[in-house]
Amino acid sequence: MSDTSFDIIIIGSGPGGYVAAIRAAQLGLKTAIVEKSYLGGICLNWGCIPTKALLRSAEIYHTMQHAKDFGLSADNISYDPKAVVQRSRGVSKRLNDGVGFLMKKNKVQIIWGAATIDAPGKITVKASKAEGPKGALGEGSYQAKHIIVATGARPRVLPGLEPDKKLVWTYFEAMVPEAIPKSLLVVGSGAIGIEFASFFHTMGSKVTVVEVLPQVLPVEDAEIAGLARKRFEKQGIKILTGTKVSKLEKKADSVIATIDDGKKTEAVEFDRVISAVGVVGNIENLGLEKLGVKTERGCVVIDGYGKTNVPGIYAIGDVAGPPMLAHKAEHEGVICVEAIKGLDPHPMNKQMIPGCTYCNPQIASVGLTEAKAKEGGREIRVGRFPFAGNGKAIALGEDQGLVKVIFDKATGQLLGAHMIGAEVTELIQGYVVAMNLETTEAELMHTIFPHPTLSEMMKEAVLDAYGQVLNA
Incomplete structure (x- = not known):
């Protein structure tokens, strides 16, 4: 087998991709993983991990503010937003480096660049703007008996709510604020929206959450969601359900949002807006359409083992549909690789996937x-x-x-x-x-x-x- 030929090539090094690569290597399969931006994907670099680091800072700040409740004294409590963000980024870098170490330890070949599937078993990799790790292969043609798509997802963009990186944020910008806004509108009350609402509220923002559905945290049990809403509102977070943002008017350093509850509209000014209306799979520019790979609602359609309708092509993680969770991607990757090896694993049972929201x-x-x-x-x-x-x-x-x-x-x-x-x-x-x-x-x-x-x-x-x- 040549240096450009593998048993498995995985496109994307997020939790699903890198875990699948490790499991494949453990099973004796010659494995390569293609990445164009950063090892560890969104989760380690711009998602699960750095948000938890931010929320930990908020949790400690909140506890210090209530020191008297524990018989303690803490005066002049304050924080440095730049230091809070810097700690979060440091946590991500440590884990990013860790993924590189794991690839080397398990003899997984990194190919640095953007991949396109030319045909089952064949991909072309073009150079990436980002600098790859030492020892990574670069642009060129590669072959593999099995190709796993693990390209993750990106923030969904709704018309009229397009992010501009300054006034209207996605989770990318919300994770690295230069300052904590005095007022903040969060559009969407899923896990991402509620976690950011919780963080910014604790750090001093006046937060309003708008949800188009009648229930906050729509996927949760109604009783639990109802209790959560009461707690959020008692803390001072404003929750508007059955409501949508129909228009955003950008000013020099603020945004005027038109909020519509179906009975009346109201124009309210906010310093910043976070759009947290879900994510959509990264299925574009991979060659999937040309190959006839079936997609639905912006995601690749698979069976319980990660197989697509095209033999030799698989998909795992966010790109393969909800629930879009890192631990689902990891388990899906293991199932997919073990099925390829013929180990007869249990298919994915989505009823057994836990969901966690790290708000307060x-x-x-x-x-x-x-x-x-x-x-x-x-x-x-x-x-x-x-x-x-x-x-x-x-x-x-x-x-x-x-x-x-x-x-x-x-x-x-x-x-x-x-x-x-x-x-x-x-x-x-x-x-x-x-x-x-x-x-x-x-x-x-x-x-x-x-x-x-x-x-x-x-x-x-x-x-x-x-x-x-x-x-x-």
């Missing part, structure tokens, strides 16, 4: 919402346990929140779990494991959870669903 309070969920379970015609049992009944939550000063579980009444199957409160993004995995093991309420009831921990609420919620709750 945190939100986490997996499986069916209560409404979806009822829509499916199931008879269900629902259990709830409040943070106010948990000793560890009270000791932490985090007694506002809820754990909610949904079971099939006939079988005891755990259908879904939904949480709001401190550290629920760390707790949710317990229910994910339970669902993957096909655990019923009986196993969860007989599991001993350590005391005092927030995790005890997970068992109490199960007990509540069956009329046996102990501490509420």
